[in-house]
Amino acid sequence: MKNVKSYARFLEVFSILIVMPLASLSFIFRWLLPASTITHHAYASDAGIFYALNLSPLPIASLPLELRALGASIDAISFGLFFWGAFLFIKLLRCYRQGEIFSANTLFLFNKISRVAFAWTLYSPVKFTLLNLILTLQNPVGQRELAIAFSSNDVINIFTVGFFLILTSLMHEGYMLKHEQDLTV
Amino acid sequence: MRIIVKLDEMMVKRKIRLNELATRVDITEANLSILKTGKAKAIRFSTLEALCDALNCQPGDLLEFENTTK
Numbered sequence: 020m021k022n023v024k025s026y027a028r029f030l031e032v033f034s035i036l037i038v039m040p041l042a043s044l045s046f047i048f049r050w051l052l053p054a055s056t057i058t059h060h061a062y063a064s065d066a067g068i069f070y071a072l073n074l075s076p077l078p079i080a081s082l083p084l085e086l087r088a089l090g091a092s093i094d095a096i097s098f099g100l101f102f103w104g105a106f107l108f109i110k111l112l113r114c115y116r117q118g119e120i121f122s123a124n125t126l127f128l129f130n131k132i133s134r135v136a137f138a139w140t141l142y143s144p145v146k147f148t149l150l151n152l153i154l155t156l157q158n159p160v161g162q163r164e165l166a167i168a169f170s171s172n173d174v175i176n177i178f179t180v181g182f183f184l185i186l187t188s189l190m191h192e193g194y195m196l197k198h199e200q201d202l203t204v
Numbered sequence: 205m206r207i208i209v210k211l212d213e214m215m216v217k218r219k220i221r222l223n224e225l226a227t228r229v230d231i232t233e234a235n236l237s238i239l240k241t242g243k244a245k246a247i248r249f250s251t252l253e254a255l256c257d258a259l260n261c262q263p264g265d266l267l268e269f270e271n272t273t274k
Contacts, residue, residue: 202245204235 027115046098050091090153104135121197129187140176208268211240214259228258
């Protein structure tokens with residue numbers, strides 16, 4: 020129990036002080052700062068796609084405000100899902116710090132985290148397609164791109180979601196066992 | 205089908221209170237209350253043995269099976 024509490028405390032502090040600020044700064048830097056120079060090639064590389072097309076890249080900074088706002092709102096959905104999942108995870112860690120391991124509350128949080136992870140995984144290829152289009156929409160005719168991709172990152176995400184689903188089932192079994200043990204005299 | 209716990213009947217027969225029985229059986233009053241009110245999902249043999257010893261009775265005096273499907 021002592022290990023669970025100390026790991027939970029470390030992860031909570033790490034998530035609040037490092038992960039969430041970095042994710043927020045990444046979003047701000049990518050879309051809101053004028054100096055942002057990410058291109059659709061760089062974006063596709065981040066997504067794990069190898070690019071062989073000879074398109075002239077257009078930095079986000081060169082995009083008109085409407086397209087930049089559209090891109091930011093599409094990315095914001097993914098960012099929002101990530102933030103919501105991180106918030107639920109921190110709530111879960113707080114339960115663990117209080118010694119609440121197999122309870123209805125932790126089971127509920129695990130279920131929600133699984134659903135958020137599933138939604139994030141489903142949205143990832145959609146986001147890639149839409150952002151790729153937006154980042155090339157200002158290119159000359161013949162150099163705009165609509166790409167649909169399923170990358171290795173998406174495969175890893177599916178494995179992660181599957182792992183979370185199995186964990187949720189295990190937590191449910193643990194909860195049932197704990198509940199039975201609590202009512203065993 | 206359910207198991208009915210007749211602990212309160214036996215406690216009345218032996219004229220013993222919950223707190224005294226809990227002390228004799230060495231379980232908490234809360235747990236004994238769970239058993240008495242029929243909320244328990246299981247009972248350990250050690251607890252049943254201690255109850256029978258404290259109340260000077262048989263397990264059948266404390267537990268009854270009711271067939272509710274008939």
